[in-house]
Amino acid sequence: MSNLIEMKKVKKTYQLGETEVHALQGVNVKISKGEFISIVGPSGSGKSTLMHIIGCLDIPSEGAYHLQGEDVGEMNGDQLADIRKKFIGFVFQDFYLLSDVTAWYNVALPMIYNRVPPRTRKERAINLLEEVGLADRINHLPSQLSGGERQRVTIARALSNNPEIILADEPTGNLDSVTGEGVMQIFYKLHEEGKTVIIVTHEHYVADQAERKIRLKDGMIEDEG
Amino acid sequence: MDRGFLLESLRSAIEAIKTNKLRSLLTTLGIIIGVTTVIAVISVISGLKTQVASSFSTLGANVLYVQKYPWVMGGAGIDWWKIRQRKDIGMDEFRALKEYGSSFKYVAPQITYRYDVKVGNKNARGVEVIGTTEHFPEIRDQGVKLGRFLSMDDIRYKRDICILGQDVVNTLYPDENPIGKVVRIKGRVLTVIGILKELGDLMGQSMDNVVVVPYTTMSKFVGRRRSITITVLAQDEEEASEEIRWILRRLRKVKPGEDDDFSINSSGAITKQFNELTRTMFIIMIGIAGISLVVGGIGIMNIMLVSVTERTREIGVRKAIGAKSSEILSQFLLESVMISFVGGIIGIFLGFSLTKLISTIGNMPFGMPIWSIVLGFSFSFFIGVFFGIYPARKAAALSPVEALRYE
Numbered sequence: 001m002s003n004l005i006e007m008k009k010v011k012k013t014y015q016l017g018e019t020e021v022h023a024l025q026g027v028n029v030k031i032s033k034g035e036f037i038s039i040v041g042p043s044g045s046g047k048s049t050l051m052h053i054i055g056c057l058d059i060p061s062e063g064a065y066h067l068q069g070e071d072v073g074e075m076n077g078d079q080l081a082d083i084r085k086k087f088i089g090f091v092f093q094d095f096y097l098l099s100d101v102t103a104w105y106n107v108a109l110p111m112i113y114n115r116v117p118p119r120t121r122k123e124r125a126i127n128l129l130e131e132v133g134l135a136d137r138i139n140h141l142p143s144q145l146s147g148g149e150r151q152r153v154t155i156a157r158a159l160s161n162n163p164e165i166i167l168a169d170e171p172t173g174n175l176d177s178v179t180g181e182g183v184m185q186i187f188y189k190l191h192e193e194g195k196t197v198i199i200v201t202h203e204h205y206v207a208d209q210a211e212r213k214i215r216l217k218d219g220m221i222e223d224e225g
Numbered sequence: 226m227d228r229g230f231l232l233e234s235l236r237s238a239i240e241a242i243k244t245n246k247l248r249s250l251l252t253t254l255g256i257i258i259g260v261t262t263v264i265a266v267i268s269v270i271s272g273l274k275t276q277v278a279s280s281f282s283t284l285g286a287n288v289l290y291v292q293k294y295p296w297v298m299g300g301a302g303i304d305w306w307k308i309r310q311r312k313d314i315g316m317d318e319f320r321a322l323k324e325y326g327s328s329f330k331y332v333a334p335q336i337t338y339r340y341d342v343k344v345g346n347k348n349a350r351g352v353e354v355i356g357t358t359e360h361f362p363e364i365r366d367q368g369v370k371l372g373r374f375l376s377m378d379d380i381r382y383k384r385d386i387c388i389l390g391q392d393v394v395n396t397l398y399p400d401e402n403p404i405g406k407v408v409r410i411k412g413r414v415l416t417v418i419g420i421l422k423e424l425g426d427l428m429g430q431s432m433d434n435v436v437v438v439p440y441t442t443m444s445k446f447v448g449r450r451r452s453i454t455i456t457v458l459a460q461d462e463e464e465a466s467e468e469i470r471w472i473l474r475r476l477r478k479v480k481p482g483e484d485d486d487f488s489i490n491s492s493g494a495i496t497k498q499f500n501e502l503t504r505t506m507f508i509i510m511i512g513i514a515g516i517s518l519v520v521g522g523i524g525i526m527n528i529m530l531v532s533v534t535e536r537t538r539e540i541g542v543r544k545a546i547g548a549k550s551s552e553i554l555s556q557f558l559l560e561s562v563m564i565s566f567v568g569g570i571i572g573i574f575l576g577f578s579l580t581k582l583i584s585t586i587g588n589m590p591f592g593m594p595i596w597s598i599v600l601g602f603s604f605s606f607f608i609g610v611f612f613g614i615y616p617a618r619k620a621a622a623l624s625p626v627e628a629l630r631y632e
């Protein structure tokens with residue numbers, strides 16, 4: 001299988017005043033297309049940092065990251081933005097929806113940046129909301145939705161430009177286990193449809209559904225399996 | 226720029242302004258004041274200009290008025306005390322100009338006094354009685370509409386005749402043709418030979434409350450003599466002016482290096498004076514407007530910095546879903562331009578109302594040049610861009626991860 005994601009000795013160092021924080025200290029990771037992966041580890045072990053780098057929100061301080069064979073470390077801001085727009089869909093623990101627009105508009109937002117024509121945009125947004133089980137919540141504002149529903153809107157938004165990779169940082173962190181389970185089923189379905197799904201999580205029931213678990217500790221991969 | 230993106234940026238800007246209505250309004254105060262001032266000043270001055278121009282056009286172009294005193298005081302080096310000491314202008318000056326002047330079309334004296342003009346028990350009070358010659362109509366560009374004007378013989382033989390202005394006719398002969406009838410001025414009986422064409426008002430004063438008589442006749446009933454006016458119709462104002470100065474300085478024995486002891490007035494000169502005055506006014510007001518626009522701009526910059534900080538998370542999300550830095554920049558720039566534009570529109574509206582008010586109170590013609598509106602819009606656009614660019618760049622430069630982490 002070809003490597004969609006390949007990291008070699010990736011380090012990420014943050015400068016906090018005088019002190020340096022080594023969030024990642026030499027991470028080697030290979031992920032193939034279509035894999036379903038969970039990233040686990042104690043708080044502060046660098047899970048989010050790793051995810052940000054995979055998602056091209058940030059670049060490594062040291063080491064190499066190749067995405068589909070391309071060297072991300074060499075890219076400028078616009079190129080990274082372009083990759084995020086077309087290849088990556090993000091799902092955040094706190095949803096991060098725009099509060100002043102409806103569910104469908106939130107879902108359509110990435111398509112605006114991707115220059116999708118208006119009519120297609122709305123149609124596709126509605127389809128995606130139907131897919132995540134929100135057919136009757138299309139015109140609701142985020143404040144009128146429950147946590148689980150909001151997270152499903154976020155997933156629909158992540159899917160709107162039909163990305164190759166879905167990255168979720170603690171997607172169930174703010175949900176009870178029943179609702180969380182519902183959200184996980186959507187991720188599972190996406191995996192079955194062939195998407196590469198990577199989920200950062202604390203919860204066992206979430207991590208256990210993945211095909212492969214990457215365990216981080218102190219910015220290093222402790223265990224892969 | 227893509228239409229979908231533009232619409233989204235517009236929507237987001239409107240939303241941001243709507244959620245902070247009061248804050249946005251207060252922010253635009255400086256812009257409002259600035260634009261209002263610009264519009265009002267330009268409109269009022271241009272209104273005044275039209276009025277002055279149309280008023281003085283009744284005085285006629287190329288007419289010089291040689292007089293003891295200048296029409297407009299002010300300007301550098303004017304010594305009021307010295308002017309008061311000047312010798313009167315009299316008939317000697319008139320004769321000298323008539324004799325030696327070569328660049329004039331016509332020269333005529335205008336000896337002006339205010340007298341009551343009577344017929345029977347009717348009395349037109351305080352009429353401007355002008356003693357002049359047969360050239361008065363050409364110089365003043367005002368002939369008779371009925372009867373005839375003065376002739377050379379009328380002057381030479383000091384005939385007791387007169388020509389009435391329309392206001393005087395209205396008072397003394399409201400229902401009859403006055404020609405051939407008589408009027409009395411200072412007890413002297415004068416036969417009416419004509420009626421002057423109407424001139425209307427000059428700066429709120431009627432120009433038709435006049436009676437014209439031969440200057441020679443006038444000297445028969447005028448008591449104490451005063452300085453007179455000599456009117457000159459010039460081919461070229463500059464040239465004629467120089468010639469008048471040359472002749473009168475010799476006649477009145479003004480030493481070289483000394484100032485003229487007479488004044489050459491003209492509508493051109495007064496318009497020039499007026500323009501100088503309005504220019505000063507203009508510069509002061511534009512200065513005030515400029516200051517408030519800058520203050521307004523700084524207000525916008527401040528509020529945009531607040532807005533960027535408040536929406537750091539949103540910026541992070543937009544970047545995460547693929548927004549380029551340039552797109553974030555455009556979005557915030559559009560917002561600042563819009564805030565500024567709202568101020569501009571309110572300012573244009575207020576400027577319009579203020580001008581209307583001033584022109585109503587001051588009884589002036591209302592005029593708002595299109596370019597003043599264009600200027601108002603351009604100012605607010607420019608301020609929006611200029612003071613919005615720094616906050617917008619700050620938003621664009623945020624790192625996605627930092628922005629998402631922001632609490």
Ligand SMILES: Nc1ncnc2c1ncn2[C@@H]1O[C@H](COP(=O)(O)OP(=O)(O)OP(=O)(O)O)[C@@H](O)[C@H]1O
Pocket residue numbers: 014015016021022023041042043044045046047048049050627
């Ligand atoms: N912008 C930053 N500046 C300084 N230090 C940072 C920054 N971002 C992350 N860190 C540090 O890097 C380390 C890893 O952070 P990261 O957010 O990746 O941990 P995490 O595994 O996601 O933790 P959690 O489970 O609590 O979300 C932490 O010690 C954190 O304090």
Ligand SMILES: [Mg+2]
Pocket residue numbers: 047048049169
């Ligand atoms: Mg984390």
